[in-house]
Amino acid sequence: MELRDAVRRRRMIRTYDPGRPVPREVLNDMLDLAARAPSAGHTQGWRFLVLDDITSRDAFWHATSDGEPDGWLARLRTAPALIVVFSDKGAYLDRYAEPDKGWSDRAESRWPVPYWDVDAGMAAMILLLASVDAGLAACFFGVPREKWDPLSAAFAVPPGLRPVGVVSLGHPAPDLRSPSLRRGRRQFEDVVSYGSFGSG
DSSP: OOHHHHHHHOOBOOOBOTTSOOOHHHHHHHHHHHTTSOOGGGOOOEEEEEEOSHHHHHHHHHHHOOSSOOHHHHHHTTOSEEEEEEEEHHHHHHHTTSTTTOOSSOOGGGOSSOHHHHHHHHHHHHHHHHHHHTTOEEEEEOOOGGGHHHHHHHHTOOTTEEEEEEEEEEOBOOOOOOGGGGGOOOOHHHHOOSSOSOOO
8 A cells, every 4th residue: 555545544543343353463563664663863762562452451541541431532442452652762862872973971952852752753653554554443642641650650661761652553443523623634835835934
């Protein structure tokens, strides 16, 4: 499948068929692709936590949500597989203190943006595109900041890893259309400029 087709067919799905698991070999193929995402200094500072059994998924939802789930979350909890995507800032600070990069310290102030998060986001995007190729549905969502510590405790997350987001995966079930889609897609000319953002 061409990339253009995958991107155009890509949409966030929040309701899955819980009776149809995602085979491990499919997950491994997708993760192999995600692990080939571009990264600053070829640091590859991402880590993936795969939760594809009822016990680990329940532990995830217990650690990251409160009380009875609302409609959106109840639908999302039908996903038979979750992949938590982590970034590792320390790996980047270490990598760029190596001789071939020329920085003699690990100063975070040298970084114009947190490329550890950017790179993890690119790996997550590859997972989303790979889901289309695998005939699966997917959704990317975040973990609330106040739930990072419970998440880390529940899954023995190594120090220094930050959850950039979660990709839910599975076979789609009838879903509700997101109210956000009423906004429509921004026009090409509204988001692309050549040469300058100036009007003249």
